[in-house]
Amino acid sequence: MANGGDLASFLHKLSEDPALQQAYTNDPEGALRDAGLSDDTIQIVLSRDLEKIKAVLEHELPGITYIMFMVIFQPKP
Amino acid sequence: MVGTGIALREQVTPEAAAAIERADEVLYLVTQPLTAEWIERTNPRSRSLEGLYAPGKLRHETYAEMVDELLAPVRAGREVCAAFYGHPGVFVTPGHEAVRRARAEGHRARMLPAVSALDCLVADLGIDPAATGLQSYEATDFLIHSRPLDEAATLVLWQIGVIGERSVATEPSRENLAALVERLAETHPRDHEVIVYEASPYPLVADPIALRLPLAELPDAEVPLLSTLVVPPARPPARRLS
Numbered sequence: 001m002a003n004g005g006d007l008a009s010f011l012h013k014l015s016e017d018p019a020l021q022q023a024y025t026n027d028p029e030g031a032l033r034d035a036g037l038s039d040d041t042i043q044i045v046l047s048r049d050l051e052k053i054k055a056v057l058e059h060e061l062p063g064i065t066y067i068m069f070m071v072i073f074q075p076k077p
Numbered sequence: 078m079v080g081t082g083i084a085l086r087e088q089v090t091p092e093a094a095a096a097i098e099r100a101d102e103v104l105y106l107v108t109q110p111l112t113a114e115w116i117e118r119t120n121p122r123s124r125s126l127e128g129l130y131a132p133g134k135l136r137h138e139t140y141a142e143m144v145d146e147l148l149a150p151v152r153a154g155r156e157v158c159a160a161f162y163g164h165p166g167v168f169v170t171p172g173h174e175a176v177r178r179a180r181a182e183g184h185r186a187r188m189l190p191a192v193s194a195l196d197c198l199v200a201d202l203g204i205d206p207a208a209t210g211l212q213s214y215e216a217t218d219f220l221i222h223s224r225p226l227d228e229a230a231t232l233v234l235w236q237i238g239v240i241g242e243r244s245v246a247t248e249p250s251r252e253n254l255a256a257l258v259e260r261l262a263e264t265h266p267r268d269h270e271v272i273v274y275e276a277s278p279y280p281l282v283a284d285p286i287a288l289r290l291p292l293a294e295l296p297d298a299e300v301p302l303l304s305t306l307v308v309p310p311a312r313p314p315a316r317r318l319s
Contacts, residue, residue, distance in 0.1 A: 008110070008111060011085060011111060011279055011282065012085065012086075012111045012114065012115070014281055014282070015084065015085040015086040015087055015111070015115075015281070016086055016115075021281060024281065024282070028282075045282055045283075048282065048283050048284045049283065049284075050275065050277050050279070050283040050284060050285065050286055051286070051301070053279060053282065053283045057110075061110055
């Protein structure tokens with residue numbers, strides 16, 4: 001499967017494709033290689049480390065800000 | 078008013094997806110660009126509310142503007158779907174206010190339930206609120222107000238990554254976290270284990286963050302901006318009746 005080789009595209013497809021979810025469950029590394037991801041990215045994803053995976057996504061999608069618009073509750077003064 | 082859950086797409090309920098799809102206009106505020114992409118693909122008449130945030134702008138001003146943005150097309154007779162990250166009624170100031178004002182102006186408005194960070198926390202950490210009882214406060218609210226604290230119950234403090242911040246935060250304040258430790262140390266031992274928790278937006282590939290540490294070490298810990306603090310009970314409840 002070729003999807004451009006970026007993690008964001010892979011995660012997007014994974015979130016919507018039950019067949020890919022099954023393939024990933026059975027063989028995570030194989031599914032990541034089929035997606036054309038780099039060795040470095042594959043190792044990071046296989047670590048299941050959320051902060052490292054976020055860092056890859058932030059590198060792929062420069063300018064995204066998790067911090068700017070996530071805080072959506074204002075306690076009453 | 079719908080929520081997109083914490084994950085990219087997997088936690089959007091069928092009724093929320095249908096509401097997004099059929100709306101004349103979708104206004105959304107989500108943390109994940111991939112979720113935003115899915116919303117815009119599902120309904121091309123979508124736009125983000127993100128631009129209303131600005132450094133230095135007080136959050137309550139931003140929220141007031143969000144409510145106005147949501148209500149303007151409603152007043153024009155359009156069917157509007159507001160989509161927020163998580164649950165649209167859990168720690169979403171503009172969510173409840175928009176519903177309240179829409180109804181007050183005679184419009185039909187409905188909030189749909191969704192997966193919140195608390196739902197993920199219960200599942201990931203194996204905490205059953207029925208077992209210990211559950212107290213839950215927004216962290217800044219807990220710090221500045223005199224809130225009763227039951228040390229025999231599980232305590233969940235939301236938004237510790239931005240504790241004490243009134244505007245936009247880029248990193249947690251160590252000073253404010255230290256003040257939180259002092260408050261908790263009134264009832265809990267300083268070596269009591271607490272959990273810094275963040276749900277995974279990519280549960281298929283990434284584990285949630287669950288950093289277990291002694292209470293006293295919280296100010297020096299790596300506290301993600303999106304994280305929640307879980308304080309397990311310090312003692313069993315006292316029995317009143319036999």
